[in-house]
Amino acid sequence: MDHPIGKPVPRKEGRKKVTGQALYVDDLSFPDMLHSVTVRSPAARGKITNISFGGNIPWDEFTIVTAKDIPGANYVALILNDQPYLAESFVNHPEEPVLLLAHADKYLLEEARRNVHIEIEEQPAIFSLTDSLVKKEIIWGEDNVFKKFLVDKGNVDDAWANADFIVEGEYETGAQEQLYIENNGAIAIANETDGVTVWGSMQCPYYIHKALVKLFGLPEEKIRIIQTETGGGFGGKEEYPSLIAGHAALLAWKSGKPVKMIYDRAEDMVATTKRHPSRTRHKTAVTRDGKLLAMEIDFVIDGGAYCTLSPVVLSRGTIHAAGPYVCPNVRIHSRAVATNVPPHGAFRGFGAPQSIFSLERHMDKVAQTVGLTPEEFRRRNFIHEGETTATSQMIREPVDMDQLLTQAFQHSDYHAKRERFARENSASNGRFSKKRGIGFASFMHGAGFTGSGEVYLQSVVSAEATAEGIVRILAASTEIGQGTNTIFSQIASETLGLDFDSIEIVQPDTGRVPNSGPTVASRTSMVVGKLVESAVMGLKQTLAGSGLLPDKYSESEFKKACADYIAKFGSLKTSSTYQPPPNVHWDDEKYQGDAYGAYAWAIYVAEVSFDELTYEARVEDFVALQEVGRVLNPVLAAGQIEGGVAQAIGFTLFENVVWKEGRMANNQMTNYIIPTPADIPPIRVYFEENPYAYGPGGAKGIGELPMDGAAPAILNAIENATGVSFTQVPLMPEQLMDTMSKMEQAFT
């Protein structure tokens, strides 16, 4: 295919996925392999006083690993290194790993797990961010605070006096399970001679690599991490696989045999990371003309028992908290706090869905107070090119939120529907009718690592050519369903003018590929894709520089040039290292400057129905309009948006984590409900293309964006339908019933 960028090129590994040939970690098996399980803490917090082995179990056949068996350092190397691989003497959450078992018989293993008795001298635990903030118990550090940020622009304190209105609000979001359909799993082979090799389901091979170097105290070249086909991640396989890979490797190290560790759904849901619950307080000063004067935002997330990635999640949530609006005075104070629940972690959007939900609900409230429509109020405050965000980042690209809003309203027939629903809702005064409403959210999402993150990462991509003229891309960026293989192949094919099938993507394997950074933060297409572009460009330049390739060449000339070069010099390989776009400055101390190289901009419109008999709120239609730079592959891009919106609809109306003493009580797909094919409305996706100068082919990041806008759009629509302003998600029928029936009683 000529010029594949911008075309709906079919998924590179599509054939093996539709035929069942794709190999996921649980599909692999090694001779003499053992299975394994994790024995976890029976209490939320306390001192381990005794471990005993009961039952009629042949314990001498088992490989048993405790903290004492760890050859290196007992922590999961990440940010603060506070999370142990195995608790030594104290547990801080009710699913904390204490002991590991391996045996060839996986049925016997389950029985054995039930017969390990861990005794805990319990200490008081805290399970909510409110209890953590008021220091009901100090469970982490001196004040339960993992991290705090302060963004301070202008002078908020002086602005209140000039306000015509001051509007306050408080908003909450709940935990959410990533619920990739493939559970977490790893297989390890480990011994002193060869070191440690792990195969697994993962997003970030080099995160695991870094963690296992410390865990085993081995040199870097003795640790090798290989990604197997990965059945979804959504952030849930960003940091957690370091733990499960380490556990499998410890058992392999001790037993001398290959060890497979696969979580079942119940364990995956109860023990692994979820989206951080949050609470946001807004205080907003606004003029009678509806101009924002000051925004004071207090944003708190519940990090769970260990720090893990909470500081970075908090960072993204903080920076997105003031949205795509221009306001002269902004103060955002944010904290990530500790509780005795399993650590919360990365999940698509990474803090931004929480703070954007709050802001976009609050903007509707402010509009109402001022007496403007939600639309008009936003139009008066949208940010434009040349204006600055909350972190004082000057927007240097043409941004036209007004135009996006107009288009999204056309696609969704917003005005006509708003009018019709108002008429019909008030006309239907009989009991138990269906009310309808329509609402929207406007937002932006920064792509790539925050601030100086990409500079610190120094990502590398390599490209090599074979004598047959096949170009191989070597990167640690993983295909987890989002389309990495296809997008990288499109970029390389376009850059070199070669056939799409002449490009091969090498399986991520730290023994073979350079560190192109983690597969997170909507960075794979935009940041790593750019490195793919420059790495393959390097191949072309090398061939041209050695006089083997003319300026204009055919596919066969390219192949011949590769063959000639390799015959002469042995091999042909080039690498490319990240270079920041010009004029990007970030101050980590003051949290001011260019937070992201590029933002995607979006308007999402939700139409809902609310059934007064069943209290079911249902999304009936959804329009997702976004400007994401150049669209590299329209089918993959729309698939990202549709999937993200569906996940966000789940976050809003379906997915309720029920907590009991710090433990997820509904850790089954039977009672933690994600949307099914029968639940999802038509999701209508529209792209506005405005090529970004520093992205490959003009692309910006896209993966996280669709998680941001649905929740506030849906709750804004529910307010439009019912007249009731709900301030938290998930919004379950039980809560709708509770609130609505109380209101009915109050009126009768």
Add this chain to the structure above:
Amino acid sequence: MQINFRVNGEERSVEGFPMARLLDVLREQLHLTGTKEGCGEGECGACTVIIDGQIVNSCLVPLAQVNGAEITTIEGVAGNGELHAVQQAFIDHGGAQCGICTPGMVLAAVDLLKRNPQPNENDIRNGLAGNLCRCTGYMKIFESVVRAYQK
């Protein structure tokens, strides 16, 4: 006990516990790993297979129940290297992303089109309602089914 059945047109005989899950027998004894486990309790449909023309979750089927049965797994959907129209449509129209629900989803779609060769949108939603996907938001899966029967 010994159980005899046909899998993807081939006679197979396995030795196993009567209550062993068909899912495990297929994956571990017959090495047909295209059938996936997502939840182990019949909610997600990743382990979907077709038994005697009926679509079922193989995690809920005990081995003893399939003696003499005719079973189709994802490995038996393409014939002689030629993809089924549903498989081709999933590739061409974005019906598969991470691929873990895909074998089950493809079988559910094949079964749906067999029962109802021209399903409307509602038929497709209901026909696939036992299969969960976390990547696609289902839109491209619905489109793939439509494209498959239009062929």
